[in-house]
Amino acid sequence: MSTQTKLNVFITGGTGYIGGSVLSRLLIHPSFTSGSFQISALVRTVEKGEKLKGLGVRPVVGSYDDLDVLEREAGDADVVFSLADADALPGAKAILEGLKKRYERTGRVSKLIHTLTFVMDDAGGLHGDHLIYSDLRDTDAINALPDNKFHRHVDVPIIKADEEGYLRSYIVAPGNIFGTPSGPLVDLGIQNLHSILFPIFFKVGIARKQGGYIGLGKNVSPAADVEDTADLYLILFNALLANDSNVAHGREGIYFVENAEYTGYELAKATSEALVELGIGATRDATAFTDDELELYFGKNWPFFSSNVRPRADRARALGWRPVKGKEALLASSFQGLAVPEMVYEYL
Template identity: 35%
Template sequence: MGEVSILLTGATGYVGASILQGLLRHPDATKFEITTLVRDSAKAKILEEKFGVKAALGSVTEQEKLTKLAEDAHVVIHTANSSDSIEAMEAILRGLKNRHENTGDLPHLIQTSGTGVFMDDARGEYASTTIYSDLDLAALDALPPNAFHRAVELLAIDADEKGGYARTYIVSPSLIYGLGHGPLFDAGLANPFTFAIAAYVRAALKRGTVGVLNQGAGIWQSVHIDDVVDLYIRMLDAILSDPEKVSHGRSGYFIAENGGQSARELLQAIAEGLFALRRVATPELFIANVLFSNARCKGERARRELGWTPKYTPRDLLELVKSELTAYVKREDSA
């Protein structure tokens, strides 16, 4: 393997920083030329001086800068507002197209989406029997273009299928859990908190109780952050060693999940954890007017093509939520 130029967006975010750590500890890390896009000049300096990562100042909203950075990369790993910013995706794709036309290189885009694309409107009333598989291309093709995240997914797919100037892969994590950990987080460079659990904790602390809609029966799949990183690294290894063996474009859909749990189960764990910390009045759930959907799916492609074997299960989610709540509460108190 020669030197590989990699652009990683979202390097100080929960997912992006975790992936960056995976790249830095990779056996071939010395062959990676990693560029990140960072808004904070102090963090950029630490990334360059302490971690040997090239840090360009800016954000994914600066389209010309993003296009130029993408043009300079053989592999783009996109995690910064990646699932919903059409403008950022268009900027990246312009860069990849320029690279292909100017150099003949066929670059790769690993796009981060999310299983919110499968959400229904169950409002906590039922557990759906519809389960999407990333091997069922007909079901994926039938997703409406206005589904959550879908517009950006279609841009990535079209760049591969119609444009032919890049190989694109969509990684669709389910509910990610587990505190971010490692040297980037220890250095205060990255956000260690997963959005969904942080939002639930914030709302519970404001109300003094944990709410659930109807029966809280809707089911979401889940995946631990360490298993997510493992999937990205396996994908990178596969596309660098033998890209013809990795599905891409319309077929390159990789769901990251390892089982699921109902909203009630997750919220009950949060309620019990916060009650143990004496931050809510009761471990019982009360009815709240919030959306509780289903997003049921199976991540089969990464298991089949990449040998991905996630270690953590929904039982780990429910136990870890309780043990990690102290960190979430401390964050909210300081805010």
């Protein structure tokens, strides 16, 4: 991938829910343990940085608001794992600018592995009838989505940069992630242990002592386990190390992540059942949120939580991704998610 003797890898979001699991895999990668590549990681605090340094990672203290830092670090990287804020356009542009300057300075084409994109509708929970998009067969339809669709304001300039030739882009698009991560960053207490979407519904369920759904609860969403998701990043990384000319990038380089589908009602029902088991709820039934509850718990963003998203990870599986945990594990994880002590105490 580079004429350098040592590959430079820069990762953002490396202590996040997904990013921490990706970084944990990089730390045990044979090429890292043998000294063939080095890792720099963006972290928000000196304390986290010191702990990463103990794992052999070069910490870069800063945030996605530190655009000069992002540009500088990307400008020295052969591979960038972008696992922080998918909607932070200024940060994404800073990374692109760094990679562009690196190309102009060295002629080297860096690799950008970015997270994420969506193909969603505005069903309002009233139906599950939505187009199913394959990341292998439907790339033209995915790239034809309007630029104002969710996340597209960041995805579009990244794909354009690939077309301009100064980088190769690979967009990994997870569904809703569940499960509990493990690894050295968890052991050090510096990795986020929870996803974003599921805890929102769990907290709301605790507050109302019953699971709830939007509309009729018929909206369909994809899901995958956090460890299965992190595996895909490493499979993609290994494929690039082996022969990057064989790995789809740019407009073709979209890799969905899904190994289960669930409806809004199914999640609400599992939440109610878990609340009963925990002694918080009185009924295993789930009910629709009232208009007042939608405003109270979700505000103007409630349509986002009731849309259909139906991707198929065909390209990811063709690359060799073999996820293990599916719908049964997803619904069972509601008990574990609801049993987090700080969540229960805060919302009871």
